[in-house]
Amino acid sequence: MFTKPIHTKLLYIVIFVAALLLPWYVPDAYIFQVVITSVIFGIAASGMNLILGYTGQATLAHGAFFGIGAYGVAIMTEAGISFWLALPAAALISAAVGLVVGVLTLRTKGAYFAIVTLCFGVIAWIVAGNWIELTGGHNGIYGLGDPTPIPFPFFGPIEFTTQTSMYFLSLAALLVVLFALYRLVYSVFGLSLMAVRNNEPLADAVGINTFATKVISFVAGNFIAGIAGGIYAIMMASVSPSATSYLLTFNFLIFVILGGMATLPGPVFGAFAIPVLMEFLQFLQDYRHLIFGALLIAVIIYFPQGFVGGLRRLNQKIAARRKQKTSES
Amino acid sequence: MELFLQQVFNGIMFGSTYAIVALGLTLVMGILNIPNFAHGHLYMLGGYLLFFFAITLGLGYWAGLVMAVIAMAVVGMIMERIVYRPLNEQPHINAFIAAVGSLLFLESFAMVVWGAQGLRVENPYPQMIDFMGVTMSVQRLLVIIGAIVLILGLHFFMKKTIAGATIEAVAQNREGAMLTGINVNRVSSMTFAISAATAAVAASLISPIFMLSPAMGAILGMKAFIIVILGGMGSIPGAIVGGYLLGLIEALGGGYISADYKDVFAFGALILILAIKPTGLFGKGEV
Amino acid sequence: MLRVENLTKRFEGLVAVHELNFNVTQGEILAIIGPNGAGKSTVFNLITGTLKPSSGRIFLEDQNITGLKPYQIASRGLSRTFQTTSLFDQLRVIDNMLIGYKYRTQLGFWNTLFHTPRWRAHQKEAFERAMETLNFLGLAQKSEQFVPALSQEEQKRLAIGIALVSKPKILLLDEPTGGLIQEETDRVTDLIRKIRDQGTTVCVIEHKMQMIMGLVDRIVVLNYGEKIAEGSPAEVKSDQTVIRAYLGEEVDA
Ligand SMILES: Nc1ncnc2c1ncn2[C@@H]1O[C@H](COP(=O)(O)OP(=O)(O)OP(=O)(O)O)[C@@H](O)[C@H]1O
Numbered sequence: 001m002f003t004k005p006i007h008t009k010l011l012y013i014v015i016f017v018a019a020l021l022l023p024w025y026v027p028d029a030y031i032f033q034v035v036i037t038s039v040i041f042g043i044a045a046s047g048m049n050l051i052l053g054y055t056g057q058a059t060l061a062h063g064a065f066f067g068i069g070a071y072g073v074a075i076m077t078e079a080g081i082s083f084w085l086a087l088p089a090a091a092l093i094s095a096a097v098g099l100v101v102g103v104l105t106l107r108t109k110g111a112y113f114a115i116v117t118l119c120f121g122v123i124a125w126i127v128a129g130n131w132i133e134l135t136g137g138h139n140g141i142y143g144l145g146d147p148t149p150i151p152f153p154f155f156g157p158i159e160f161t162t163q164t165s166m167y168f169l170s171l172a173a174l175l176v177v178l179f180a181l182y183r184l185v186y187s188v189f190g191l192s193l194m195a196v197r198n199n200e201p202l203a204d205a206v207g208i209n210t211f212a213t214k215v216i217s218f219v220a221g222n223f224i225a226g227i228a229g230g231i232y233a234i235m236m237a238s239v240s241p242s243a244t245s246y247l248l249t250f251n252f253l254i255f256v257i258l259g260g261m262a263t264l265p266g267p268v269f270g271a272f273a274i275p276v277l278m279e280f281l282q283f284l285q286d287y288r289h290l291i292f293g294a295l296l297i298a299v300i301i302y303f304p305q306g307f308v309g310g311l312r313r314l315n316q317k318i319a320a321r322r323k324q325k326t327s328e329s
Numbered sequence: 330m331e332l333f334l335q336q337v338f339n340g341i342m343f344g345s346t347y348a349i350v351a352l353g354l355t356l357v358m359g360i361l362n363i364p365n366f367a368h369g370h371l372y373m374l375g376g377y378l379l380f381f382f383a384i385t386l387g388l389g390y391w392a393g394l395v396m397a398v399i400a401m402a403v404v405g406m407i408m409e410r411i412v413y414r415p416l417n418e419q420p421h422i423n424a425f426i427a428a429v430g431s432l433l434f435l436e437s438f439a440m441v442v443w444g445a446q447g448l449r450v451e452n453p454y455p456q457m458i459d460f461m462g463v464t465m466s467v468q469r470l471l472v473i474i475g476a477i478v479l480i481l482g483l484h485f486f487m488k489k490t491i492a493g494a495t496i497e498a499v500a501q502n503r504e505g506a507m508l509t510g511i512n513v514n515r516v517s518s519m520t521f522a523i524s525a526a527t528a529a530v531a532a533s534l535i536s537p538i539f540m541l542s543p544a545m546g547a548i549l550g551m552k553a554f555i556i557v558i559l560g561g562m563g564s565i566p567g568a569i570v571g572g573y574l575l576g577l578i579e580a581l582g583g584g585y586i587s588a589d590y591k592d593v594f595a596f597g598a599l600i601l602i603l604a605i606k607p608t609g610l611f612g613k614g615e616v
Numbered sequence: 617m618l619r620v621e622n623l624t625k626r627f628e629g630l631v632a633v634h635e636l637n638f639n640v641t642q643g644e645i646l647a648i649i650g651p652n653g654a655g656k657s658t659v660f661n662l663i664t665g666t667l668k669p670s671s672g673r674i675f676l677e678d679q680n681i682t683g684l685k686p687y688q689i690a691s692r693g694l695s696r697t698f699q700t701t702s703l704f705d706q707l708r709v710i711d712n713m714l715i716g717y718k719y720r721t722q723l724g725f726w727n728t729l730f731h732t733p734r735w736r737a738h739q740k741e742a743f744e745r746a747m748e749t750l751n752f753l754g755l756a757q758k759s760e761q762f763v764p765a766l767s768q769e770e771q772k773r774l775a776i777g778i779a780l781v782s783k784p785k786i787l788l789l790d791e792p793t794g795g796l797i798q799e800e801t802d803r804v805t806d807l808i809r810k811i812r813d814q815g816t817t818v819c820v821i822e823h824k825m826q827m828i829m830g831l832v833d834r835i836v837v838l839n840y841g842e843k844i845a846e847g848s849p850a851e852v853k854s855d856q857t858v859i860r861a862y863l864g865e866e867v868d869a
């Protein structure tokens with residue numbers, strides 16, 4: 001019922017292989033860093049997509065939950081807790097805060113929800129900058145150690161000191177998140193999210209607890225943001241208030257919308273294509289938000305499904321035409 | 330006592346700005362059911378346009394103010410036409426996203442054109458007046474008086490002119506107004522023009538006192554949202570009372586609450602109030 | 617089956633429903649009729665929890681459901697359609713049906729995430745029930761299509777299907793043939809009869825008298841929020857108060 005055409009599968013396999021081999025053809029350490037950041041932002045944007053794209057709730061607090069994950073890992077590893085424990089713990093804290101915020105805010109609708117989550121986002125940012133004892137204030141926390149090596153039979157311990165290892169750590173997290181999202185979205189459960197997005201009174205009338213559905217989606221999306229933030233902190237070996245900033249939220253939003261809202265590959269594609277493109281268009285760096293602001297408007301008006309959604313539609317049209325031809329002949 | 334009065338004066342001055350900016354926002358939200366997240370950024374652009382006309386072109390303060398207001402009215406109309414009108418029939422969420430796009434665009438535009446550094450519009454009235462022990466610069470007094478004039482003018486416009494009555498009719502009942510043959514698109518366009526123009530007035534009045542910066546619109550825009558949500562969407566008295574109230578609370582509370590966390594309390598209060606009453610204090614429904 | 621006691625709903629300055637009493641018995645088709653603005657849809661909205669009654673009580677199989685949330689009432693076996701056709705129009709036909717069936721299953725977050733055996737069983741069951749209902753509606757061929765590709769009649773059928781797929785005990789239909797031409801109306805009428813014959817109690821709001829006369833067992837007539845008559849189609853048709861209320865409208869259209 002929820003299967004994909006064969007050439008799409010092939011494309012995914014090619015991309016997967018290319019991603020696995022990437023450390024061996026990436027030109028330099030700087031670009032590699034950009035790519036790793038993209039993978040991490042791709043995770044975060046995928047979480048936002050669950051809330052915004054699939055469930056239709058315009059959250060503007062995603063950067064805050066990313067930041068909670070980042071600070072969580074930074075503070076816990078500073079306190080001597082292993083990264084492998086700190087990461088899930090930080091993500092759970094993100095989810096728990098998400099639960100509280102979600103229960104408080106998800107009864108509001110539309111614009112109110114957007115503004116109230118934005119308020120929470122700004123609060124998180126202010127707190128990160130001013131609660132000096134916990135967060136180190138505007139300087140943040142720096143000098144985080146590498147994750148402890150994982151003991152592994154036969155091969156010996158896996159170390160996490162190189163960029164390549166960081167890359168595979170992020171990539172693995174991205175794949176796990178995408179796999180989980182794939183299961184959630186392509187299912188009756190996923191349909192209930194889209195039901196809330198599409199027609200809330202009707203969803204309510206057919207027995208779906210719309211409030212609970214929104215809360216679950218919000219908590220799950222923020223859990224994912226927390227994971228991304230945690231990996232980001234350990235990769236940068238530091239964290240500062242900019243990791244909770246609403247500008248980060250807007251960046252995630254750009255990735256989700258331009259890449260393709262309510263598609264699984266869309267936000268990941270956006271998180272990759274846009275920063276990598278910007279690296280090649282360095283001279284445009286100052287005009288970054290000028291361009292993306294305008295693009296955001298244009299895309300939402302003319303291609304609300306973004307790049308991947310647009311491709312998909314093209315694909316469907318071609319398939320329909322082919323079908324027509326075969327039935328005619 | 331004198332310190333208290335001084336704080337009240339400052340509170341009224343900030344409140345004047347809040348009231349005007351919230352006023353413009355409440356009109357747009359009431360009429361179009363669109364949360365213009367970029368409203369604070371229109372205010373910011375208004376300030377820079379004053380700088381452009383008054384200083385760069387050397388027209389002087391008052392001529393610059395008039396030009397900035399006119400230019401912003403046009404910007405408002407353009408924004409309505411190319412950003413929001415095409416999204417009228419789309420899911421609401423698309424309009425929020427477009428609003429975020431506008432906000433990024435405007436902030437970045439100011440950054441590219443005028444730079445990230447703060448700019449100063451020279452204060453045309455730096456003289457100080459002493460009144461009942463409160464010292465005030467003439468410009469600060471001008472902010473307060475200007476706001477009152479603007480509010481009265483707008484009140485007159487809404488109550489005594491046909492254009493104003495049309496706007497109110499649409500604000501109260503969009504479908505009903507359409508049925509009576511009102512051209513909603515024209516009303517939208519006009520409302521955006523007024524909204525942006527009033528933001529420009531606020532910015533022009535206050536920019537001789539504070540530095541201009543591309544980021545100055547963001548927090549102010551959020552505060553305007555808080556005022557509008559609490560005061561009731563589309564409610565002009567709500568926006569005015571809410572604006573002055575927030576100004577006073579901030580000025581008087583500033584001594585008791587740490588300045589760093591000042592905004593945390595305002596935003597936190599909004600979250601709690603909406604948690605209890607999801608449609609706002611005087612909410613007439615949902616967006 | 618469904619019982620309404622002294623139901624009253626006041627909007628600002630307007631009593632939309634006033635001290636209304638009626639009940640729907642197991643296995644029947646009951647029609648609620650009345651002029652425009654009589655309060656019919658409001659009654660549905662009160663029963664389904666979309667609106668809160670100003671006073672009065674509602675019982676479903678002798679259980680008080682007054683004040684419950686719409687999703688709670690739906691999951692007790694009371695389904696409804698809306699006057700203006702309401703569908704998940706961004707999704708496919710089959711998806712609409714699956715959503716309608718979801719509350720019957722345990723296809724929640726954890727079961728879905730871990731693909732538990734229960735998930736497998738329920739997902740399969742949901743698809744089967746969805747296809748079964750689509751067959752019943754005559755929409756099986758269209759299952760993979762998106763909603764906007766359907767004709768108006770098909771959309772009306774689908775709306776009924778979303779409410780029907782979860783096997784409700786009672787189905788409330790708000791003008792199921794509104795805006796349809798005669799031929800289409802007849803087909804939808806047959807569908808409603810078939811639904812009742814399968815054992816679902818039906819309560820329907822309608823304007824088309826001819827359609828009602830041939831279909832329903834009993835009629836409740838509302839005017840200005842009050843019940844002005846109740847009885848078999850023949851009784852109601854000859855009731856003087858009803859004729860007066862409809863004066864100017866054709867009762868026998
Ligand atoms: N949410 C509401 N707020 C205020 N008044 C309402 C509301 N819903 C309905 N009304 C009013 O209540 C009265 C009854 O409306 P209702 O929709 O129940 O009528 P109806 O019998 O279904 O009419 P129709 O045949 O046109 O569908 C009308 O006067 C309507 O304007």
Ligand SMILES: [Mg+2]
Nearest residue numbers: 656657658699
């Ligand atoms: Mg009705």
